[in-house]
Amino acid sequence: MQLKRVVVTGLGALTPLGNNLETYWSNLLKGVSGAGPITRFDPEKFKTKFACEVKDYDPLNYFDRKEVRKMDLFTQYAMISSEEAIKDSGLDLEKLNREKAGVIWGSGIGGLRTFQEEVSSFSQGDGTPRFNPFFIPKMIADISAGMISIKYGFHGPNFVTVSACASATNAMIDAMTYIKLGKANVMITGGSEASVVEAGMGGFNAMKALSERNDSPETASRPFDKDRDGFVLGEGSGALILEEYEHAKARGAKIYAEVVGGGMSADAHHITAPHPEGLGAHNVMVNALEDAQMKPEEIDYINVHGTSTPLGDVSEVIAIERVFGEHAYNLNISSTKSMTGHLLGAAGAIEAIASVMAIKEQVVPPTINHFTDDERFDPRLNFTFNKAQKREVNAALSNTFGFGGHNTSVVFRKID
Amino acid sequence: MSEIASKVKSIIIDKLGVEDSEVTPEASFTNDLGADSLDTVELIMEFEKEFNISIPDDQAENIATVGDAISYLEANVQQ
Numbered sequence: 176m177q178l179k180r181v182v183v184t185g186l187g188a189l190t191p192l193g194n195n196l197e198t199y200w201s202n203l204l205k206g207v208s209g210a211g212p213i214t215r216f217d218p219e220k221f222k223t224k225f226a227c228e229v230k231d232y233d234p235l236n237y238f239d240r241k242e243v244r245k246m247d248l249f250t251q252y253a254m255i256s257s258e259e260a261i262k263d264s265g266l267d268l269e270k271l272n273r274e275k276a277g278v279i280w281g282s283g284i285g286g287l288r289t290f291q292e293e294v295s296s297f298s299q300g301d302g303t304p305r306f307n308p309f310f311i312p313k314m315i316a317d318i319s320a321g322m323i324s325i326k327y328g329f330h331g332p333n334f335v336t337v338s339a340c341a342s343a344t345n346a347m348i349d350a351m352t353y354i355k356l357g358k359a360n361v362m363i364t365g366g367s368e369a370s371v372v373e374a375g376m377g378g379f380n381a382m383k384a385l386s387e388r389n390d391s392p393e394t395a396s397r398p399f400d401k402d403r404d405g406f407v408l409g410e411g412s413g414a415l416i417l418e419e420y421e422h423a424k425a426r427g428a429k430i431y432a433e434v435v436g437g438g439m440s441a442d443a444h445h446i447t448a449p450h451p452e453g454l455g456a457h458n459v460m461v462n463a464l465e466d467a468q469m470k471p472e473e474i475d476y477i478n479v480h481g482t483s484t485p486l487g488d489v490s491e492v493i494a495i496e497r498v499f500g501e502h503a504y505n506l507n508i509s510s511t512k513s514m515t516g517h518l519l520g521a522a523g524a525i526e527a528i529a530s531v532m533a534i535k536e537q538v539v540p541p542t543i544n545h546f547t548d549d550e551r552f553d554p555r556l557n558f559t560f561n562k563a564q565k566r567e568v569n570a571a572l573s574n575t576f577g578f579g580g581h582n583t584s585v586v587f588r589k590i591d
Numbered sequence: 592m593s594e595i596a597s598k599v600k601s602i603i604i605d606k607l608g609v610e611d612s613e614v615t616p617e618a619s620f621t622n623d624l625g626a627d628s629l630d631t632v633e634l635i636m637e638f639e640k641e642f643n644i645s646i647p648d649d650q651a652e653n654i655a656t657v658g659d660a661i662s663y664l665e666a667n668v669q670q
Contacts, residue, residue: 241608305640308632
């Protein structure tokens with residue numbers, strides 16, 4: 176069986192750097208930080224009092240009041256970015272065969288605020304179970320894919336992938352694979368997360384996963400810097416329209432890039448710590464390149480997982496050096512989490528968008544907040560510190576790794 | 592309009608996102624006001640909370656219109 180080719184024909188983003196694709200991308204290139212004091216709740220008693228929140232967000236600019244009540248924030252974000260991507264793709268929904276159009280979305284947690292509110296209200300009561308009938312359908316992670324399909328009438332494959340911070344990349348890989356196999360022509364994919372709530376901050380703080388640099392939120396996310404002290408929690412959503420190449424060509428679609436391959440692996444090591452030698456990270460990049468039928472030397476840019484944690488950044492770099500050998504020094508490497516913070520289950524989506532845009536615009540967004548070199552990293556590696564770099568980007572690889580030891584990697588290439 | 596009726600009306604407007612003028616006594620939650628089965632359950636729960644009563648399921652099933660809700664509550668809420 177001849178596998179189909181898959182291309183990206185639409186993008187949408189709702190991020191801490193901007194509430195649409197254009198603002199997101201231009202702020203990535205400018206090196207803007209999305210971090211600031213938490214506004215969603217009073218963080219006074221929390222160890223970390225800042226996050227990368229979506230700014231100036233009023234749900235009533237997008238939905239009516241009744242819709243807002245029935246959707247957790249992570250679903251609202253999903254609806255908004257997928258709508259931008261659909262519009263961007265120029266797909267004519269009337270002409271589209273919707274039996275072969277699907278939605279595979281990613282979310283690491285789902286409706287955390289809804290869960291927190293409902294369970295709190297129960298625990299403060301007298302034991303009478305007065306749960307809201309929308310509690311479960313608002314909270315479950317898969318409702319995002321369900322809601323998107325209802326809006327567009329897409330009857331094809333429909334589900335949500337849950338693999339913590341790898342969720343959206345798993346979603347994209349699945350969406351790509353279904354198109355390659357001919358099971359769908361068009362897929363809406365991506366991910367969304369909205370866990371800047373007490374339960375999210377408190378939970379990640381307890382794990383000692385978050386930066387506690389409260390005196391300087393904008394410089395807290397500093398991947399590969401010697402003084403990095405944890406990740407900065409982010410929120411938002413990214414959406415991509417993946418489409419079978421001939422289907423896209425036949426309608427004269429704008430094509431951003433080809434999605435050539437995806438890799439998946441497990442560390443099988445520890446619930447939260449990465450494998451110290453980056454075993455899973457090594458394997459997943461090898462798998463992705465093999466799936467893409469590409470050599471390591473063909474990659475120009477790696478958008479790394481690079482969360483700004485002491486251990487994670489090291490093991491990922493070890494893995495890159497093992498996979499790419501001497502070519503590692505020709506690569507541009509950057510962690511856009513230095514600007515966006517860590518969007519957990521949505522990270523893979525907005526970072527895939529950064530990778531696709533790097534190919535389209537031939538420029539690599541930076542890793543900001545570099546102050547002090549860490550001697551554990553070979554100085555010959557180019558981490559694109561502090562400033563975007565123009566260069567030829569023919570192919571880009573995007574890594575995302577999740578708690579649980581889930582590793583995913585996806586490869587995009589310029590369309591010939 | 593009784594105090595109960597006006598509270599019922601405002602709950603319906605809030606939960607179903609409808610206009611004041613649509614909330615007539617004859618209006619059916621599902622046929623006229625766009626409620627689905629979950630909305631109806633939520634409405635009943637809101638009435639229970641607001642008026643501090645418990646509405647048994649077999650009674651709740653008979654509350655299909657704005658007028659049904661108002662008359663049930665006027666008959667069962669201690670004023």
